Amino acid sequence: MITSGDENVVVANNVWKIFGDRAKEALEAIRKDNLSKAEVLEQYGAVVGVKDVSISVNKGEVFCIMGLSGSGKSTLVRHINRLIEPTHGEILINGVNVGNLNAEDLRVMRADKIGMVFQNMALLPHRTVSDNIAFSLELRNVDAFTRAQAAEKVIETVSLQGYGDRYPSQLSGGMQQRVGLARALAADPDILLMDEPFSALDPLIRRGLQDEFLALSKVMKKTTLFITHDLDEAIRMGSRIAIMKDGEIVQIGTPEDIVTKPADKYVADFVAGISKLKLIFAHTIMQPIAKYEKENGKLKDIDACPKADTEDDLDTLVGHAVGQDNPVVIMSDGKPVGIVTKDALLRGVQGEA
């Protein structure tokens, strides 16, 4: 059991969610007889949404939850602001058990601490962009002047200047998603829950928004749970990734962990199609100089070789290696520590470290 504290802002301990009238019975049965999702549906008419999930999200990190459609990602994050009550388990936010909050405290927590961006945007069509953005403030009876100022500020943050007085329907999908993001940011929450915020957008706009969000989150340092069904996106955005399948988490790790050491075949299949250029670093694929020299003879002229740092990724290494006969020499603290040959580079691109 993990208790959340300074480091772990959001903690989920053994969270189960089973939909259906006979959820409790079904839970007992699953624990005892280890029923599959299909069997539970058949015997109890219940759907397993989340199955024994424990995660802990550190302060300021972007924690990605990745999984196919129906794997329970949305269900899991909806537990965090208690839009869904768990069948079993607990959620702690800054050490406070969300399940024990009364209605009023829960509302205050939702309004102050947590901002949420939705898969389908869910903007209010009858309100202008500014009014949508300031919605959470309005719910807390903040006066109109303060609201307008706050809205103006976040509108700038998401670069929607000049659109404050339009209606959502007058904006493109990408702009609407920025409004969704701005709305989540308006109350300056500590935690952001983002449920596939960019999934409905075309690849170019998605890319743009991803970059913008990355830049923003570097500055804001908000603890973020970012849901996606796209591993590329998870790798771009996440400092850590949790991969879900049928309501369970099958692996949690850094993007490099996931790509280089997939926990099972399911994850491996996902990872197979992923570009490794930015995920694998020199220290992973280099071989010690001694080993290289034993196999290939003495390195003739170290100065003629291209140099790179241990933390450089494959992409950079490829750049150095192009048009060169010499291998790349990896330096650390100004001293050569390893060699990356072209063969090693090619292996690395294949994902074999």
Place this chain on the structure above:
Amino acid sequence: METEKDLLKPFKEFAGPNGEYYGNTFLKIQKDTLGKFHINIAAAIGSFIWAALRGNWLLFWIAFLIDLVALINLSLMAKYSQAAIDNAEKDFLVVRYEGWSADHLLGAILVFILGRLLVGWLADRFYYNQYNKWRVNRSVNSGSKSSRLVLVAVIAALIAPLMLYRSSQFAPEARTCIKQDRAIEKGETVPFKDRFDCAIIGEFPTLVWLDRPDEITYPRDENGNRYVERKPAREGLPPLDLNKYAAQAIDDGIGYLTAFYGFFFDGITAFLRTMLNMITAVFVGTPWIIAMGAILAISYVLAGTRITIFVGASLAYLALFGFWQTAMDTLSLVAASSIICVVFGLPLGVWVGKSTRGQSIVTPILDIMQTIPSFVYLLPAVAFFSIGKPPGILATVIFAMPPMVRLTALGLRHVPENTKEAALAFGANPRQLLTKVELPLALPSIMAGVNQVVMMSLSMVVVAALIGAGGMGFIVTEALANTRTGAGVLAGIGIALLAMMVDRVVQKANPTAEK
């Protein structure tokens, strides 16, 4: 020739006897070469017997009914020519009966000949249809079986004799039958034929006779308080049938409520009257020139130039034909009813939309309210509130409220789940959820409800003239009663214009309707 045989084979298998004929006919139907007037002579002659033999029960019933109608006409002819002979001394009766007799004879001949032709024409076509069904499902009747005639005999024996007996007899009057019941009660003997006639061929017989209930009145005592006084029914009055008994009970109940809870109904009446007076003061109390200007201005702002021109023309019609005050009267009634409908319908609609209990309680009531014809609502209104404008408004409110409730509920239920979820995620409480998210998003539906309420109020207010609500409807009902068609038509046009005017403006004014 070989191939021709093969083509006919399934037809023959289906038809059995006379397979050659049916095979060729079906082939023609398939090739679309069957003559337009092709008739199956055997079926035309055999009629329902043919249909029964072939097992086509739809055609059987058609043919059987045709022949039965012809036979009944024949029997009616016989009845009326006998009646003409029986009443020979009364000239006017003879003329009447002989005329009827001739009519029925003609009817019998026409129905018989045309009917048989129709059956003959339908026969092969229906039979082909039956063949197609048989191909899919072999248990469908096929071939020709005389065993089916047994069923025919049973049906004919059950239906034909009674039908013919009924047509050959003059039905006894209800009064005769009541007397007969009395006589039987006293132990007199009544001929079987008369009893049979009363039981079977007249009105449905009265099965129960109930003793008269006590007469109930609600006089006041010396302190002015009402009390219930029961007097046993007067001796010698005949007993009541179920209808009269129940009607009396209902009257007693209503009488009790109005006597002891009169203050309640009076309160409602007073409230309605006050409200109506305030509204009438605006509509009728304003000089026509100002009212007209105001209406035009409102319609211009709400609905634009084109509709304002139409409104202007309609107002001119109403004014020129002397309907101004009456029309304003009607509009006040509509306004009063609509306001009440919205004020009560909206919260009710919210309840229905948000709670399953509300839905399961209110929806059936609304269903019933909407199936009852409008003027039936006048009854309870009159029973509790007597006649005049307040009960008129009340009847109108009951009639016009359902769409408000329904459309409000519908609008709330159609608010996307994820929008509500988003509001909750940002910390909305239930009240904020309702006022800031659900009601605004349901607004188009709610406005459609208001629109319908106004239109239904207008139509009901006209009907409510029957119980003294006045207004344009009064002119129409009066014209109807006195066969003053001209006046009625003019007022009718006025009502139509009024309705169109209100409809256009309300619809255009609804900002969300176009989107």
